[in-house]
Amino acid sequence: xxxxxxxxxxxxxxxxxxxxxxxxxxxxxxxxxxxxxxxxxxxxxxxxxxxxxxxxxxxxxxxxxxxxxxxxxxxxxxxxxxxxxxxxxxxxxxxxxxxxxxxxxxxxxxxx
Amino acid sequence: xxxxxxxxxxxxxxxxxxxxxxxxxxxxxxxxxxxxxxxxxxxxxxxxxxxxxxxxxxxxxxxxxxxxxxxxxxxxxxxxxxxxxxxxxxxxxxxxxxxxxxxxxxxxxxxxxxxxxxxxxxxxxxxxxxxxxxxxxxxxxxxxxxxxxxxxxxxxxxxxxxxxxxxxxxxxxxxxxxxxxxxxxxxxxxxxxxxxxxxxxxxxxxxxxxxxxxxxxxxxxxxxxxxxxxxxxxxxxxxxxxxxxxxxxxxxxxxxxxxxxxxxxxxxxxxxxxxxxxxxxxxxxxxxxxxxxxxxxxxxxxxxxxxxxxxxxxxxxxxxxxxxxxxxxxxxxxxxxxxxxxxxxxxxxxxxxxxxxxxxxxxxxxxxxxxxxxxxxxxxxxxxxxxxxxxxxxxxxxxxxxxxxxxxxxxxxxxxxxxxxxxxxxxxxxxxxxxxxxxxxxxxxxxxxxxxxxxxxxxxxxxxxxxxxxxxxxxxxxxxxxxxxxxxxxxxxxxxxxxxxxxxxxxxxxxxxxxxxxxxxxxxxxxxxxxxxxxxxxxxxxxxxxxxxxxxxxxxxxxxxxxxxxxxxxxxxxxxxxxxxx
Numbered sequence: 001x002x003x004x005x006x007x008x009x010x011x012x013x014x015x016x017x018x019x020x021x022x023x024x025x026x027x028x029x030x031x032x033x034x035x036x037x038x039x040x041x042x043x044x045x046x047x048x049x050x051x052x053x054x055x056x057x058x059x060x061x062x063x064x065x066x067x068x069x070x071x072x073x074x075x076x077x078x079x080x081x082x083x084x085x086x087x088x089x090x091x092x093x094x095x096x097x098x099x100x101x102x103x104x105x106x107x108x109x110x111x112x
Numbered sequence: 113x114x115x116x117x118x119x120x121x122x123x124x125x126x127x128x129x130x131x132x133x134x135x136x137x138x139x140x141x142x143x144x145x146x147x148x149x150x151x152x153x154x155x156x157x158x159x160x161x162x163x164x165x166x167x168x169x170x171x172x173x174x175x176x177x178x179x180x181x182x183x184x185x186x187x188x189x190x191x192x193x194x195x196x197x198x199x200x201x202x203x204x205x206x207x208x209x210x211x212x213x214x215x216x217x218x219x220x221x222x223x224x225x226x227x228x229x230x231x232x233x234x235x236x237x238x239x240x241x242x243x244x245x246x247x248x249x250x251x252x253x254x255x256x257x258x259x260x261x262x263x264x265x266x267x268x269x270x271x272x273x274x275x276x277x278x279x280x281x282x283x284x285x286x287x288x289x290x291x292x293x294x295x296x297x298x299x300x301x302x303x304x305x306x307x308x309x310x311x312x313x314x315x316x317x318x319x320x321x322x323x324x325x326x327x328x329x330x331x332x333x334x335x336x337x338x339x340x341x342x343x344x345x346x347x348x349x350x351x352x353x354x355x356x357x358x359x360x361x362x363x364x365x366x367x368x369x370x371x372x373x374x375x376x377x378x379x380x381x382x383x384x385x386x387x388x389x390x391x392x393x394x395x396x397x398x399x400x401x402x403x404x405x406x407x408x409x410x411x412x413x414x415x416x417x418x419x420x421x422x423x424x425x426x427x428x429x430x431x432x433x434x435x436x437x438x439x440x441x442x443x444x445x446x447x448x449x450x451x452x453x454x455x456x457x458x459x460x461x462x463x464x465x466x467x468x469x470x471x472x473x474x475x476x477x478x479x480x481x482x483x484x485x486x487x488x489x490x491x492x493x494x495x496x497x498x499x500x501x502x503x504x505x506x507x508x509x510x511x512x513x514x515x516x517x518x519x520x521x522x523x524x525x526x527x528x529x530x531x532x533x534x535x536x537x538x539x540x541x542x543x544x545x546x547x548x549x550x551x552x553x554x555x556x557x558x559x560x561x562x563x564x565x566x567x568x569x570x571x572x573x574x575x576x577x578x579x580x581x582x583x584x585x586x587x588x589x590x591x592x593x594x595x596x597x598x599x600x601x602x603x604x605x606x607x608x609x610x611x612x613x614x615x616x617x618x619x620x621x622x623x624x625x626x627x628x629x630x631x632x633x634x635x636x637x638x639x640x641x642x643x644x645x646x647x648x649x650x651x652x653x654x655x656x657x658x659x660x661x662x663x664x665x666x667x668x669x670x671x672x673x674x675x676x677x678x679x680x681x682x683x684x685x686x687x688x689x690x691x692x693x694x
Binding site: 045046051 | 442565
């Protein structure tokens, strides 16, 4: 089991979701997050004054899948979330020890 | 658990009164439940239709009855007048012998009608101006941050109630106590007390002395109509400083201020211009045009508000984080531009009461010119602010376009009755640029923090408005204004002395209002303190000052409380949330 964590542009969330559900991946968790990478922030204007927004709004998508699906899911997310310009985000993959479905008590791959 | 009969509703004990958790009510069951009600509703509608048809059937002319006794000719049946051309006529004139009024009775009726129209107009436009309070509340709250919305909104809300009370107690008397006769509102002469002093052999009216609590001889319809109209104007001035002083002002201090401006500073200056006081008499006494002319209050209302705002904002100091150590300003964006834009639109709508209503006469047909001038200046103000910001900073700044429209409106308020549409557009256009300059000057040069631009919109452009009257007034209106024969002319139309009066007015306004407000704020600050603590300011004023979040779902614990199961309000057990289809 692996947890795949993708930080993406907010307006790409629908594309990523459709790509994953279309490939049979059922279930994900999304969070509104803020942050910056190489893109740094950007500047905005208010009443003639410029100000910098350091932490830009992003979406974090978390998906837990069996080991065999990791490459496929990462590829799907990378394609779906890509615009080609700076600020597209990143995908992280980390190992996961255990998962439990609360309703039935199933564990491991059966629970995801 | 809450005691008493409310307990089941407030606590979780009500579960038994509802379907068990987890059970679902199927669609067919719910249809069965609602079906009898649908039948009952259908029967009721059918009955109503039947009764309606019967009633209409009665309207048809009855079939000619059998010829009755020829002596009593039946009166013709009453005829409706769907076109409206036949309604109202000689029979509607009040007369001893119905349908045959004497000349005196007709004249009486015409006079009563004239005053009726004027009084209706004054009240109706006053109602429109009252609605401007909503515009101010939205504009100011939209331009401030979400953590302070309850505080900013409630200042705008309570100034209406506080100001009105103070104005009723004594403000109105000081302002209009010596203003009679009210020519358009029935020539009532009861407001006949003006305190004057004599200097250089001339009388200087300083304040009125009749009408405290609207009691005694001022219990009069004309006076009451005037009170309503003048009250909402005063409240407009009183609510302006709440924007410039927002996000750091103690609410308790604001409450005392509400009484101060409505009972003392505003009424005094308004008396000098509108209540028969000394500024309005500059023409009669010293030959300066028609005296100081401010038709609807560029200075009396807006500059008073703007200058008070300047004194208050200087006394309070800037918000934490507004200026860097080197003095350069940081933008602090308002939390809701749509709210501010809506507020601006409501204000622009209310201005149709503000300016045209200031004739106090619906029978004064100049109101058409006034209304058109008002809307033209608002347009040019917004357009020129837009182009200025676009050219200078690359984008048409939304908040400055909003300020620009208001600046045009403030500027045209004094000259609206005296200028042509072309000059109205020019006055608004210059105000639109002037407000941008003024915002930057006040922020970058004076280092005064004005979150909403109230000082620039109302103070600076208010002064420009009265000056512009002295330049562009074209002599087509204002015969006999302030007791001076002939019409009002600016310097371009041959009367330089009018411009002199128009310069004296704002100078007096600034010196008196700034001095008095500064003294008041300073004394209050030393005695009780005007500004909240830095901790409160950083946290947001809503909870420390008001006890409640403006947006509990965003800043408050509302959602968490619910998740923790301690919320008093439970969601309905039968969730009917619509499925999200995509």
